[in-house]
Amino acid sequence: MTKKIMIVDDDPAITKYLETLFKDNGFDTCIADDGKQAMDVFLDQQPDLITLDLEMPEEWGPRFFRKISKKGYTTPVIVISGLSGRTHSIPKAEAFFAKPFKADEVLAKVKAVLGV
């Protein structure tokens, strides 16, 4: 079955980029513009993996992650952020990529986590 990746980022250029990248490599995608909207999209789409930006207006990445963890979800998360350090990162994340990221590396990690 096709795996679905949820992209959470407030920059439409980046969501478009990741969406195209993942679709070209045979994944389904869904998009959320910020942490607040992300919960609705997540519950509706039940993705297999999330790529998550940290700094977003309204609600930031780690808060969204805590919310889904509280609900008992263990969906793997890959952090893709402009923040240089891992200080604000999510400890349980599968990987941390700093922007600008290398598409190959992100793709390889996604494939490894999803086992495809």
Added chain:
Amino acid sequence: MTNKLLVVDDEEGIREVLEITLTDAGYEVLTAENGFSGLDMVKIHKPDIVLTDIRMPGMDGMALLKTVKQSYPDIEVIMITGYGDANLAIDSLKIGAVDFISKPVNQDVLEIALKRANDRIRTREKLADHTRNLEILVAEKTRKLAESEKRYVQLFNESPAYITILDENFRIVESNNRFKDQFGDHTDMYCFQVQQQRKIPCDTCPVKETFVDGLSHDAEMDVTLKDGRVRRFFIQTSAIPDDSGRIRHVMEMCTDISVIHQLQDHLAALGLHISSISHGIKGMLTGLDGGDYLIRAGLEKNDFERISKGWDIIREKIAMIRQMVLNILYHSKDRTPDMRPESVFDFIQELVTTMDPRIRKAGIELILDTPKPSTDFHVIMDKTLLFGACLAILENAVDACISVAHDRKKLTIRIQVAQTPDQVLFKIMDNGKGLDRQYRQKIFSLFYSDKGNKGTGLGLFIARRSVQLHQGEIHVDSVPGEFTEFTIAIPKKVSDI
């Protein structure tokens, strides 16, 4: 010391005996045969001691004693009494004689009486000396006190800081010369009135805090000098309690840190906050990567839609980078405002024309409460600067509306131009997401943005600088979830900058 002594007696024999005896004892002796000539001698020679018979024809001893004591209280008088003069002798003591001796004169008794007179003279001299010293001491201390008071007033006045003493109502009770030079002498006026041109106390006031807890507090504030210049002050306070310990006054000491502040801003702009800039650039670079990816994939697959989308992203990111670089360059240079009278109607038209496409696209209703051609008036401004400031606020207003577009029936932005006797107010109000208190404090800081990747954190910072260059003020009022209102207040006449 040889004492001058006057012997007054009508009996020559006694005068002679006493003269010989007393001269031998070391006195300079004068003699007189009755009260009148005695008194004359007293007037001329001012003896230290007068030895006088009580009973004499003409002016007697008692009358002489009275007159001498009245005119020369320091002259000691010894009475010589005859048999049966005991009562007179006692009376003489009452009116100031130092002692009396009886006739015939006994040498030992005379010595005792003279010793008593001399003791009294010495005591009086000592007392006079002491009094004199005391007077000199008091004069010296008074001079020192006055000098030290003058010194403290001088220290207060010439301190290289602006010092005011304020009462509980923030009234200026005292201020030093430096303060008066720059703000004028405004004793009894409120500090917020004098320094901030406000009608009510400032939101954050270190003086208020010191009145509450008695501790020293500090703050940074923009103040307006009497010539209209705006300076950045670092303010420190300390409590001045009265004898009962109650804080009746607070001292406010201000240091002009405008230069440091400008330097800080410049340093920040020139590099200290490079991490913030690079954060923005990282986002833009990622976007460019995305555009590049879409174009390459589009070229490979002959997919024009992809190429077009990729190109749109690249153009958008290039525009963002350009804007950011312009902002940074703009900020890193000093700019003297180019003040000219401008039509408010034209100004608003231009603003609306520039923003209209974005406002329309977002489905926002724009309400204008601004001058029509018939009610138009001119304001002296640097149009480019003020335009940039209004544009930055409008951009924020649109973003604030867009962020609540999904749960708001009607989105509105209202632009209003109003006038007070000395200011022109530009108000931009939106019914978007609003700003909480914490954001409102930070919103004008350099590189502060709540817009994630979309904001550079420069817009409102530069807006504030632009308004300050007009010697104006910028305020923000907001209720989270309801509205945000920015007010730019520009003085109608601006002094030379």
